[in-house]
Amino acid sequence: MEEKSVVRFANRMDQLPPYLFGMINQMKMEKRRAGDDVIDLGMGNPMDPTPDAVIEKLIEVAKDPKSHRYPESSGMPHLKIEIAKYYKRHYDIDIDSETQTYFTIGSKEGISHLCLAIMGPGDSVLVPAPAFPIHIYAAVIAGANVMKIPIEPEKSFLDRIINICESCYPKPKVLMLNYPHNPTGVVTDKEFFKEVVSLAKRFKFMVINDFAYSKITFDGYEAPSFLEADGAKDVGVEFGSFSKSYNMAGWRIGYCVGNAEIVQALGKIKGYFDYGIFSAIQVAGIIALRDCDDTIPELANLYQTRRDVLCSGLERIGWDIKKPKAGMFVWAKIPEPFNKMGAMQFAVEMMDRANVAVAPGTGFSEEGEGFLRLALVENEERLRQAVRQMKKAMENMIV
Ligand SMILES: Cc1ncc(COP(=O)(O)O)c(C=O)c1O
CATH class of the missing domain: 3.40.640.10 (Type I PLP-dependent aspartate aminotransferase-like (Major domain))
Structure with missing residues (x-):
């Protein structure tokens, strides 16, 4: 049968799954357009200013x-x-x-x-x-x-x-x-x-x-x-x-x-x-x-404080957290029984129910299943708020 469309891609495109951050960003933008205040811990995209x-x-x-x-x-x-x-x-x-x-x-x-x-x-x-x-x-x-x-x-x-x-x-x-x-x-x-x-x-x-x-x-x-x-x-x-x-x-x-x-x-x-x-x-x-050598330790301190706020918040709601010694992220194991639904679905639930954008571990290949990656790009108050909203969402989830 004759093909209808002239649009055909290179074979290598078949090897590229949809880009994870693209999907997460799309969901976030739809929510924001609808007037929701999404706390964005999805991408490692700093919100703080350049020196x-x-x-x-x-x-x-x-x-x-x-x-x-x-x-x-x-x-x-x-x-x-x-x-x-x-x-x-x-x-x-x-x-x-x-x-x-x-x-x-x-x-x-x-x-x-x-x-x-x-x-x-x-x-x-x-x-x-x-x-x-x-x-x-x-x-x-x-x-x-x-x-x-x-x-x-x-x-x-x-x-x-x-x-x-x-x-x-x-x-x-x-x-x-x-x-x-x-x-x-x-x-x-x-x-x-x-x-x-x-x-x-x-x-x-x-x-x-x-x-x-x-x-x-x-x-x-x-x-x-x-x-x-x-x-x-x-x-x-x-x-x-x-x-x-x-x-x-x-x-x-x-x-x-x-x-x-x-x-x-x-x-x-x-x-x-x-x-x-x-x-x-x-x-x-x-x-x-x-x-700008002097601005670097200040920035690292800022992330360290945010790390402490987010890690202790998640620990308080029962998550088993390993504090990172570097980077802009907390790599968090999804607690039972929620881990059963898979990281992608859990991330979608967090977006839908808690207005918190997170990256599912599977976005970093299947070895990341069971984990979420939370970026330390929002301020301390918003990180505390994110944990509160996640806790409430999890209380209302039937697994
Ligand atoms: C490990 C790693 N490498 C590279 C990049 C991208 O850095 P750049 O903005 O310099 O392209 C990122 C961005 O999140 C990253 O996490």
């Missing part, structure tokens, strides 16, 4: 016609120097600003394009699960085979890597990491990264560490950079983001630092796709990296 100095610089530079031209796509030299200085100051790592740094339109864009540059059909990629969706789907879009490894416990994570590398042919080509981890809040230490580097050399795989939550850390914990491990630059790169450390999620600026060949591959593929970040944002980024 004033950064905004002021953006305004100043945006007025200069020179900034209206196509920008320097890898990042302007001063910005690249500033990220190298940042790594020296914060982690005592030497980075060659010219060859070992590349600025991206947010870290998500950078990770996605790097996957296209370094993997394809026939390649396998190890990804911790549950996972921030792009860690899995950037590889899927690139046509690679994704092998998921449970993020916990840490010891068996490394053992699983060894096991897979010893038993699979072809061996994995890339290991994707994300510490501090979204969605679980799992953190790591320098020892772990040392072992990763030694495995990468032994089994010849590349490493990508997504370090988006580098500075949102609590209770004195400091997240190590992957590049602190000796030899890390021989095997991999790290992606950083301005979105969380400086509340610049909408500005779209992130970076890749580390192995020069991998950085170069990212630049090559991006050269075909885009022209880089608006120059005024790049200059404002210099201010963030150079002058």
Whole structure:
């Protein structure tokens, strides 16, 4: 029979489930349009402002016609120097600003394009699960085979890597990491990264560490950079983001630092796709990296207080909560008997009955079943309110 529509998509589209945040956002928008006050703990989209100095610089530079031209796509030299200085100051790592740094339109864009540059059909990629969706789907879009490894416990994570590398042919080509981890809040230490580097050399795989939550850390914990491990630059790169450390999620600026060949591959593929970040944002980024070290601990404290409010609220209503040491989320086990309905349905019920938007664990692959991810983006009062509304909704739910 003749097909009616001329609209047909590429086969790879069949491998992409509907984007989780898209669905949650749609439901939230419908509720808000109907006049409901939805407390939004769904996405890690900060509501707090970007530092004033950064905004002021953006305004100043945006007025200069020179900034209206196509920008320097890898990042302007001063910005690249500033990220190298940042790594020296914060982690005592030497980075060659010219060859070992590349600025991206947010870290998500950078990770996605790097996957296209370094993997394809026939390649396998190890990804911790549950996972921030792009860690899995950037590889899927690139046509690679994704092998998921449970993020916990840490010891068996490394053992699983060894096991897979010893038993699979072809061996994995890339290991994707994300510490501090979204969605679980799992953190790591320098020892772990040392072992990763030694495995990468032994089994010849590349490493990508997504370090988006580098500075949102609590209770004195400091997240190590992957590049602190000796030899890390021989095997991999790290992606950083301005979105969380400086509340610049909408500005779209992130970076890749580390192995020069991998950085170069990212630049090559991006050269075909885009022209880089608006120059005024790049200059404002210099201010963030150079002058805003002081705002980072204040921000981390803000999240720590919110974490305490949300965790103790949920504990009070009987949830079994593990307090995260980093990140912007609480990864919460759905209590019995509600866990039986599945995380997606429970999240829908919370939206419908409690006016609270949360992310179901299954949005981060099936390993997240039984969990919810709650983002610490609303203020303390709204977090308390969210817990009250969730409690009431659960009291009225028949399971
Ligand atoms: C682990 C992780 N990586 C990357 C991103 C996206 O960062 P960016 O805004 O720099 O693209 C997020 C956003 O939530 C994230 O959770």
